[in-house]
Amino acid sequence: SGGEQQRVALARALCGEPEILLLDEPLASVDPNLRADLRRLVKELHFGRGLTTLYVTHDLQEAAELGDDIALMLDRRIEQHGPARELFARPSSERAARFLGAVNVVPVRVVAGTAHGEGFSFDATGPDGDAVFVIRPEHVRLTGDVGLSAQVEEAVYMGTHVKVRLRRTNLVLTAHVPAQRPIALGAEVGVDLPKEHLWRLPETSSRSSRSPG
The missing domain is CATH 3.40.50.300 (P-loop containing nucleotide triphosphate hydrolases)
Structure with missing residues (x-):
């Protein structure tokens, strides 16, 4: 064998x-x-x-x-290295985040310590201006409250959880919710992005990962 x-x-x-x-x-x-x-x-x-x-x-x-110690190699170069917890929780770039499963990319504008997105806001550290935050699907919560609301586009049963695709205009999020929770396609749900799980990408890496080529 x-x-x-x-x-x-x-x-x-x-x-x-x-x-x-x-x-x-x-x-x-x-x-x-x-x-x-x-x-x-x-x-x-x-x-x-x-x-x-x-x-x-x-x-x-x-x-x-x-x-x-993990070295993440993309396109024949080391994109990031460090302990596993650091790589998964604090990716160095959008490319690293997506490869490591933090597929939720949240663009915002930070003003005076508050990040403003499309119909939502949260406390943020760092300089004012455009910024990109990432959050892992397992940390996105569906709530009964409609602070940030989104529509359920897809719900796929994965055995241990349900993978839910959510959309709010141009913002697309993926959430992993308990397998026993009923999810209705097309439903409008409240979404919570816990600030302790949001990670602000370094400014230079978020710009370069979005640049052509």
């Missing part, structure tokens, strides 16, 4: 007692049910032997679980 083949490959790689271990997408062809076991094995080898391990993957879950 793919899992056994990867175990054998790891054993062979460790025969020479290397100080550095390079693993290039080792679980890409492994059945999803076996990946969790193999990730645990990689962690045990890494910590048990005190190895420096360079692990290449396109799987965000693998990167978050295994990486002490």
Whole structure:
């Protein structure tokens, strides 16, 4: 099986007692049910032997679980690096945010500490002027209150949650809501963007990520 083949490959790689271990997408062809076991094995080898391990993957879950320090590479250059929590919560650019799953991009204008968007506002730090905030889908909340209202365009059952696509004129948001919550297509719902989960992109990176090319 793919899992056994990867175990054998790891054993062979460790025969020479290397100080550095390079693993290039080792679980890409492994059945999803076996990946969790193999990730645990990689962690045990890494910590048990005190190895420096360079692990290449396109799987965000693998990167978050295994990486002490993650380097996000886009278009053959390192876009951002740091601990997993920092990358996921504080992406350095819009491109990094979208790749890491923070697909909600909220353009606003900041005036005297308040960010003004399309029919909503929230407290904001940083200089006045145009700004871009991002927020992850799991942090967007649907509420009974209509502060920021949006229309439900799509609701897709994902097993553990429902992925909801929301639109307010030109602002499009994605929210992950509990699987048991009923969602009606076309309904007008209230949306809460908790300020503790909103991250203001650095000004230069938000400009460059929107520039042509």
